[in-house]
Amino acid sequence: MSKNFLVYFLLWILLQVLVDVNCQLTPFKPSGMFRHTATFIDNKLYILSGSETSTGNIIREFFYLDVSIPFNTQELSWKDLSKISIVPFHTDAVSAKSGAKNDTLFLYGGLSSVSTMALVYTFDPQHIVWNSQVTTEINATRKYGLTGVIDYSGKLYLWGGISNNIIVNDMLIFDTINFSWGKGSSVNAPTQRYHFGATLLPNNKIIYMGGVDDITSSFYIETLYISKGTALSLKEVYIYDTINDNWDTKITTGKIPSNRSGFSTILGLDGQRIIIYGGVFNDPGGYVDTTLYVLDLTNFNWDIPKITGNTIPKPRAWHKANVISKYMVITFGYGYNRAVDSDILLLDISNNEEYVWTTSFDPSVPKSSPPPSSSQTSNNSSDNSKMVGAIVGSLLSGIFLSVGGFFLYKWNKKRQSQNNINNYNNHGQEKAIPTEGSKNENITNHEAVSAIVNNDNYYGQEVVTTPTSDGFKFFKFLNKK
Numbered sequence: 001m002s003k004n005f006l007v008y009f010l011l012w013i014l015l016q017v018l019v020d021v022n023c024q025l026t027p028f029k030p031s032g033m034f035r036h037t038a039t040f041i042d043n044k045l046y047i048l049s050g051s052e053t054s055t056g057n058i059i060r061e062f063f064y065l066d067v068s069i070p071f072n073t074q075e076l077s078w079k080d081l082s083k084i085s086i087v088p089f090h091t092d093a094v095s096a097k098s099g100a101k102n103d104t105l106f107l108y109g110g111l112s113s114v115s116t117m118a119l120v121y122t123f124d125p126q127h128i129v130w131n132s133q134v135t136t137e138i139n140a141t142r143k144y145g146l147t148g149v150i151d152y153s154g155k156l157y158l159w160g161g162i163s164n165n166i167i168v169n170d171m172l173i174f175d176t177i178n179f180s181w182g183k184g185s186s187v188n189a190p191t192q193r194y195h196f197g198a199t200l201l202p203n204n205k206i207i208y209m210g211g212v213d214d215i216t217s218s219f220y221i222e223t224l225y226i227s228k229g230t231a232l233s234l235k236e237v238y239i240y241d242t243i244n245d246n247w248d249t250k251i252t253t254g255k256i257p258s259n260r261s262g263f264s265t266i267l268g269l270d271g272q273r274i275i276i277y278g279g280v281f282n283d284p285g286g287y288v289d290t291t292l293y294v295l296d297l298t299n300f301n302w303d304i305p306k307i308t309g310n311t312i313p314k315p316r317a318w319h320k321a322n323v324i325s326k327y328m329v330i331t332f333g334y335g336y337n338r339a340v341d342s343d344i345l346l347l348d349i350s351n352n353e354e355y356v357w358t359t360s361f362d363p364s365v366p367k368s369s370p371p372p373s374s375s376q377t378s379n380n381s382s383d384n385s386k387m388v389g390a391i392v393g394s395l396l397s398g399i400f401l402s403v404g405g406f407f408l409y410k411w412n413k414k415r416q417s418q419n420n421i422n423n424y425n426n427h428g429q430e431k432a433i434p435t436e437g438s439k440n441e442n443i444t445n446h447e448a449v450s451a452i453v454n455n456d457n458y459y460g461q462e463v464v465t466t467p468t469s470d471g472f473k474f475f476k477f478l479n480k481k
C-alpha cells in the first residue's frame with residue numbers, strides 16, 4: 001500500500017517537473033486576432049478563437065495567461081491549450097465565468113464555419129476539460145456579434161446581436177446554474193444592433209451603448225475612422241433592469257464620444273463609472289482623444305480622463321477588456337502593429353484622477369473586492385506543491401527519468417483515449433476537427449462566408465472595409481488610388 005503510494009507520489013513529482021519543463025521549452029505564440037473571447041477565471045485569463053487579423057479567417061486557438069505572477073506585456077508567456085479544446089472554429093461568441101461553482105467558462109453562440117457547433121460549451125479549468133452542453137429550449141437561437149453579460153446570480157443576458165443574418169434586439173437569458181432559457185422584455189429596448197458595449201452595474205442593471213446597424217458602413221484601417229455611413233450614437237445609453245425586467249433610456253451630457261462600435265466597456269473599480277476604449281468611430285468632431293472616455297454613472301456625464309504613461313498605444317477595435325486587479329486589461333483586437341504594440345494593453349485605473357498606461361502587471365495590489373478565500377487557498381497550496389515538486393523532482397528526476405518516461409507514456413495513452421471518448425460523446429459523428437483555418441470549403445452557410453476576408457482585394461494602399469448587404473463582410477479591402 002505505502003509502496004504504491006510512494007510510487008504514485010514520485011511519479012506525480014516527475015510529471016510536475018516534466019510538464020513545467022515542457023511549458024518552458026515551448027513558448028506559445030498566438031495569432032493576432034480580434035472578435036475573440038477573453039474570460040478571467042481563478043487568476044488565469046483564457047483567450048478563445050476569434051478572427052485572424054492578417055487574413056480575417058476564423059481561427060481555433062485556446063490559451064491562457066497566468067496573472068498570479070507579475071508580467072511585462074512585452075514578454076507574455078501564454079500557455080497553449082488548443083489541443084484539448086473541442087470547440088469548433090468560430091468567432092464573435094460570448095463567454096462568461098459562471099456556473100454552480102462559479103468557476104466554469106461558458107461559451108454561447110458565435111459565428112462558426114462548422115454547422116454542428118453546439119449552442120453552449122463549458123470549460124472546467126480545474127480538470128482542463130471542455131464539454132458541449134445540450135440545452136433544449138427550442139426558442140434559444142444562435143447569435144453572434146453581441147456582448148453578453150453575466151449577472152451576480154449566474155444568469156447570462158444575451159441581448160441583440162445577429163441571428164440568422166438578421167440584426168436583432170431580443171433579450172435571451174440563459175441560467176448557467178440550472179441550464180434553463182428564458183426571454184427578457186423587449187418593450188422600450190434599444191433598436192437592433194451588434195458590436196455594442198454592455199456592462200453589469202452594481203445595482204443589478206445592465207448598461208448598453210453604441211454598436212452598429214448600418215450594414216453599408218466602412219472604415220479606414222489605419223485610423224479606425226468610419227469612412228462611410230455611421231455607427232450608433234452614445235448620446236443615449238440604455239439600462240436593462242435584470243430584477244424587474246424592464247428598459248430605461250438615459251440621455252447623456254458632456255464630451256459624448258462620437259458614434260462607435262467594436263469598442264469595450266468596463267465598470268470602474270469604484271463601481272461608479274464606465275470606462276470605454278477603442279472601436280471604430282465616426283469623426284469625433286473636435287475632441288482630442290478618440291479612444292478612452294469615462295461615463296459618470298451618478299449623472300450620466302461623459303468626460304475624457306487624464307491619461308499618462310510612457311507610450312500611448314495605437315487604438316484598436318474588436319478587442320476584449322477585462323478588469324483584473326487594478327488594471328483594465330485589453331487583449332488583442334484589430335488596428336495595431338504587433339511588432340510595436342503588445343497583444344495586451346494595461347491601463348492602471350486605480351486613480352480616477354489619472355489613468356496610466358503601463359507595461360508591467362503587478363498582481364500584489366489588493367483588489368477593491370477581495371477574491372474568495374477558497375481560490376486563494378487552492379492557489380497557495382498548488383504553488384507550494386509545485387515548489388516542493390520542483391525541488392524534490394530535480395533531485396530525483398535523473399534517477400526516475402526512465403521509470404517516469406514509461407509511466408508518462410502510459411498516462412498519455414490513457415488520456416488520449418479518454419479524450420477520444422469525450423470527442424465521440426460531444427460530437428457524435430463529427431469527430432474529425434478541421435486542422436486548418438476556416439477555409440472556404442468548410443463554409444456552408446451564408447453567414448459564415450460573409451465573415452471571410454475577401455483576399456482578392458488585399459493590396460489597397462488606402463483601405464476601407466465595406467460590409468456587404470448582410471453587413472458582416474468586414475474586410476473587403478478596396479484599392480483606392
Ligand SMILES: *[C@@H]1O[C@H](CO)[C@@H](O)[C@H](O)[C@H]1NC(C)=O
Nearest residue numbers: 136137138139140181182183
Ligand atoms: C417560441 O416563440 C414563439 C414566438 O415568440 C412562441 O409563440 C412560442 O410559444 C415559443 N415556444 C416556447 C416553447 O417557448
Ligand SMILES: *[C@@H]1O[C@H](CO)[C@@H](O)[C@H](O)[C@H]1NC(C)=O
Nearest residue numbers: 097098099102151152153154
Ligand atoms: C461569481 O463571481 C463573481 C465575482 O467574480 C461575482 O460577482 C458573482 O456574483 C458570482 N456569481 C455567483 C452566481 O455566485
Ligand SMILES: *[C@@H]1O[C@H](CO)[C@@H](O)[C@H](O)[C@H]1NC(C)=O
Nearest residue numbers: 153155175177178179180181
Ligand atoms: C432555474 O432557476 C431560475 C432561478 O434562477 C428559476 O427561475 C427557473 O425556474 C429555474 N428553471 C428550471 C427549469 O428549473
Ligand SMILES: *[C@@H]1O[C@H](CO)[C@@H](O)[C@H](O)[C@H]1NC(C)=O
Nearest residue numbers: 229230231232233234259282
Ligand atoms: C450617430 O448615430 C445616430 C443614430 O444613433 C445618427 O442619428 C447620427 O446621425 C449619427 N451621427 C453621425 C455623425 O454619424
